């Protein structure tokens with residue numbers, strides 16, 4: 001091989017490795033979780049990276065929601081939960097006693113299966129978070145509300161009815177409003193627990209397009225039952241089974257050439 005070719009190959013290799021080399025946002029190390037006697041998460045080791053969409057798939061009861069709720073410590077609200085291991089978020093263990101949960105939640109937003117706007121105006125739904133963080137100036141709040149609603153692809157639909165109650169919006173619009181509410185606190189990560197399972201196909205498509213746009217600025221971790229959705233929009237996919245991560249890889253690989261027979265059986269619909 002000529003020296004010039006070798007140099008070119010080295011450059012390609014370097015470029016590829018730099019693509020893989022995004023910073024890890026979350027590093028989960030030997031995480032175990034018990035609900036009382038129920039060992040729901042077993043020795044989870046998983047790195048989640050910046051500006052990627054990571055999909056979490058697996059059959060009902062395998063621990064997907066439990067895992068995602070552990071990432072923002074929402075799981076602590078369940079009585080009798082015990083954990084061991086570490087979850088490093090940007091190099092700090094979120095289980096450290098000195099780590100205030102409020103601090104974590106300003107960085108990590110969450111969108112739930114069922115849209116859950118507050119029974120307040122569209123404007124107030126988005127302004128609520130920034131207000132809690134001490135922003136009082138009306139002009140600043142107006143700007144945040146507009147930017148967040150634009151960021152969630154819903155501004156044009158609601159700009160003339162900002163003072164109307166959010167409950168008057170359709171399900172799909174409510175979900176985008178909830179995403180806008182997340183964006184208003186300028187998070188680093190957005191956790192999504194089956195964000196489209198209560199929506200019709202058109203609203204689902206809108207959210208999928210939105211999520212792909214959002215990953216340019218944020219890291220997204222999304223639980224989904226919909227394997228086509230995981231295949232369509234995610235960069236990496238983790239397959240959970242009985243509380244364990246069976247396989248975590250590039251989405252293309254998981255869906256075209258999985259390493260584990262159990263992953264293959266699941267994605268080909270043999271169980272679950």
Ligand SMILES: Nc1ncnc2c1ncn2[C@@H]1O[C@H](COP(=O)(O)OP(=O)(O)OP(=O)(O)O)[C@@H](O)[C@H]1O
Pocket residue numbers: 035038040058059060061062063064065066067078
């Ligand atoms: N609040 C709770 N208290 C006790 N056990 C729980 C609780 N939530 C979940 N579990 C148990 O933990 C295990 C994992 O549940 P989890 O909800 O995380 O699964 P999942 O993969 O998200 O399921 P689904 O796809 O049906 O939402 C199950 O055995 C479940 O019964």
